[in-house]
Amino acid sequence: MKYADLYKNIYSLFGSAEWILESVKTYPSNFTGVSTAASYIRVAIVASGANEVRPLKSVSGQLVISIFIPSGQGPNAGIAIADKLDGYLSGKSLVSGGSVTQFSSSTLIELGRDRDNASLHVLKYSIDFSHYGV
Numbered sequence: 001m002k003y004a005d006l007y008k009n010i011y012s013l014f015g016s017a018e019w020i021l022e023s024v025k026t027y028p029s030n031f032t033g034v035s036t037a038a039s040y041i042r043v044a045i046v047a048s049g050a051n052e053v054r055p056l057k058s059v060s061g062q063l064v065i066s067i068f069i070p071s072g073q074g075p076n077a078g079i080a081i082a083d084k085l086d087g088y089l090s091g092k093s094l095v096s097g098g099s100v101t102q103f104s105s106s107t108l109i110e111l112g113r114d115r116d117n118a119s120l121h122v123l124k125y126s127i128d129f130s131h132y133g134v
Helices: 002-014 017-021 076-089
Strands: 025-028 040-049 058-070 093-096 099-113 120-132
Touching: 002 040, 002 058, 002 093, 002 099, 002 120, 058 076, 076 099, 076 120
Parallel strands: 025 040
Antiparallel strands: 040 058, 058 120, 093 099, 099 120
């Protein structure tokens, strides 16, 4: 159940009371509705391969988070969200049910206006991870 454990570890962070207090509306990558929040994030987990330590129970990959902010206001709101994400993820570990997801350092790329909604500006935050299952 390495993938189920990986998703549980990561999504439990975004459902935590601490993250909810950050007031950053968070959606999974397959969200198809329209957000009513001025700024929000969309979370995608990209599992790229077995980790060599325990290949049947471990996986490595990248957490990719799209940050959506209102266009025309500059990237500062998106950068503030990226800094919040770093506080929870960069160099940290998430533990759930005996499995551990460890994160390294992050990258932030400014993509510009959203192609589906020109009233939004998009930044892409990504961070590598290694997940070790039980």
